[in-house]
Amino acid sequence: MIYLDNAASTWPKPEGVIRAVTECLEEAGANPGRSGHRMAARASRILGDARRELASLFGIRDPNNILFFANATQAINQALKGFLQPGDHVVTTGWEHNAVARPLEAMRREGRIGVTVIPASPGGAVDPAEVERAIQRETRLIVATHGSNVTGAVMPVEEIGALARKRGVRFLVDAAQTAGNLPIDVETMGIDMLAFPGHKGLYGPQGTGGLYVNPEVSLSPLIQGGTGSRSEQLEHPRGRPEGFESGTPNTPGIAGLAAGVRFVRETGIQKIHRKEMHMAETLRSALSEMEGIAVYTPQGSRLPVVAFNLEGLDSLEVAAILDTHYDIAVRAGFHCAALAHRSLGTESTGAVRASFGYFNREADVDALLAALQEIRKFFH
Ligand SMILES: Cc1ncc(COP(=O)(O)O)c(C=O)c1O
Known part of the structure; x- marks a missing residue:
C-alpha cells in the first residue's frame, strides 16, 4: 500500500512509538x-513526560497547562464551549475544519454567540487586517486554523496573534495540520489556546490529542467526574490538568505520543518538513503541467498536502480507483x-x-502520477 493520507493520520508510525505503546501495556x-x-506512579510519569515533551516542542512554560484529549476535535470543543459565554462574538476564517466550524455554528444557532467568518481567497491565507476589522x-475570541487541511494554505498566525493581544481578544489556533510540520511557539505567536492532534504530524497513535491553555485564560471543564484527586469532595476540582481530564486516560496512546514527539524533535521539524515538501511540490508541479487536471494547492504552499481533480471525474471515484487498482490510499x-x-x-x-509523511518516498509520487495518467487516458 502506498499511503498518501498522512493529513488524516500519519502512517506508518516510528518504531519508537510502537515500542512505547507496547512497553506501557x-x-x-x-x-x-x-x-x-508503584505501577500507577509509573503510569503517571508517562503522562508527565509526554506533557514535558509537548511543552518543549511548543514553547510552553508550564506543562500542566497541556490537557490531553482523544483528538483535536475534542480539544477544540473544550476550548470553545469552556471559554465562550452567552453574548460573546467570535471571529474565524473561511478555511476552518468542521471541528471548529460545526461547534461554532451550533452555538450560533442556539443564539449563544455571534460569529463572523473572514472569507479566504482561493488558495491563499486570510488577511489579518480583515480579521482586525471584524472585531466588535x-x-x-479569534479562532483560526494554522493550516488548511484541503489546500495546505498557511494562515498568518503570528500577525493574528499580535493583533489579538493588541485588541485584548483571546486567540485559539487549530494546529491539526501544522503540529510537527511547522515550528509553533505559543509565546511568540500570541496563542492563548492551541489544539493539536497526536496522530498526525506528531506521529502518535490515534485516540490522542490535546489543548494548551494560557494560565490567564479561565476555562470551564466540559466533563466532570473522577480525577483521582480530592476524591472525598463532591465539587469537581478546577486545577489543571486534572480538572479537565476526568476518567481513565489513554495512557498507552499518550506513551506513544511522547515517543512520537521525541521522534519529531530528534529528527528535526525542518528536516521532516523539507523531505515532505519536496515530494508534495514534485507532485503539485507535475500535476499543474498535466492536461485535464485542476490543482487547488497554490505554488509556494508550506504544507505537504496537494488537492486536485481530474476534470470530468468524481473525486471519490478517482480515490476508489487509486485504492482498488493501484493500492494507493488518498482522501x-x-x-x-x-x-x-x-x-x-x-x-x-x-x-x-x-498528503505526505516522513516515511513516504519519491517513488510514491511517481506511482501516483503514473496511475493518474492512466486513469485520465482511460476515461478520455
Ligand atoms: C485542520 C483540522 N482541524 C481539525 C481536525 C480534526 O482532528 P482530529 O481528527 O484529531 O479530531 C483535522 C483533521 O483532519 C484537521 O485537518
Missing part, C-alpha cells in the same frame, strides 16, 4: 493518578471542511487530496 498498565502503588465590542470528497471547499469553489465536486 506490558509494564505500566495501571491507572495513573488513582492508586498509590463583544468579540472575545477524496470534502475533507470535513465545507467552508474551505466553498472558498475554493469545489463545494459540489470536492477534491482528491494526496
Whole structure:
C-alpha cells in the first residue's frame, strides 16, 4: 500500500512509538493518578513526560497547562464551549475544519454567540487586517486554523496573534495540520489556546490529542467526574490538568505520543518538513503541467498536502480507483471542511487530496502520477 493520507493520520508510525505503546501495556498498565502503588506512579510519569515533551516542542512554560484529549476535535470543543459565554462574538476564517466550524455554528444557532467568518481567497491565507476589522465590542475570541487541511494554505498566525493581544481578544489556533510540520511557539505567536492532534504530524497513535491553555485564560471543564484527586469532595476540582481530564486516560496512546514527539524533535521539524515538501511540490508541479487536471494547492504552499481533480471525474471515484487498482490510499470528497471547499469553489465536486509523511518516498509520487495518467487516458 502506498499511503498518501498522512493529513488524516500519519502512517506508518516510528518504531519508537510502537515500542512505547507496547512497553506501557506490558509494564505500566495501571491507572495513573488513582492508586498509590508503584505501577500507577509509573503510569503517571508517562503522562508527565509526554506533557514535558509537548511543552518543549511548543514553547510552553508550564506543562500542566497541556490537557490531553482523544483528538483535536475534542480539544477544540473544550476550548470553545469552556471559554465562550452567552453574548460573546467570535471571529474565524473561511478555511476552518468542521471541528471548529460545526461547534461554532451550533452555538450560533442556539443564539449563544455571534460569529463572523473572514472569507479566504482561493488558495491563499486570510488577511489579518480583515480579521482586525471584524472585531466588535463583544468579540472575545479569534479562532483560526494554522493550516488548511484541503489546500495546505498557511494562515498568518503570528500577525493574528499580535493583533489579538493588541485588541485584548483571546486567540485559539487549530494546529491539526501544522503540529510537527511547522515550528509553533505559543509565546511568540500570541496563542492563548492551541489544539493539536497526536496522530498526525506528531506521529502518535490515534485516540490522542490535546489543548494548551494560557494560565490567564479561565476555562470551564466540559466533563466532570473522577480525577483521582480530592476524591472525598463532591465539587469537581478546577486545577489543571486534572480538572479537565476526568476518567481513565489513554495512557498507552499518550506513551506513544511522547515517543512520537521525541521522534519529531530528534529528527528535526525542518528536516521532516523539507523531505515532505519536496515530494508534495514534485507532485503539485507535475500535476499543474498535466492536461485535464485542476490543482487547488497554490505554488509556494508550506504544507505537504496537494488537492486536485481530474476534470470530468468524481473525486471519490478517482480515490476508489487509486485504492482498488493501484493500492494507493488518498482522501477524496470534502475533507470535513465545507467552508474551505466553498472558498475554493469545489463545494459540489470536492477534491482528491494526496498528503505526505516522513516515511513516504519519491517513488510514491511517481506511482501516483503514473496511475493518474492512466486513469485520465482511460476515461478520455
Ligand atoms: C485542520 C483540522 N482541524 C481539525 C481536525 C480534526 O482532528 P482530529 O481528527 O484529531 O479530531 C483535522 C483533521 O483532519 C484537521 O485537518
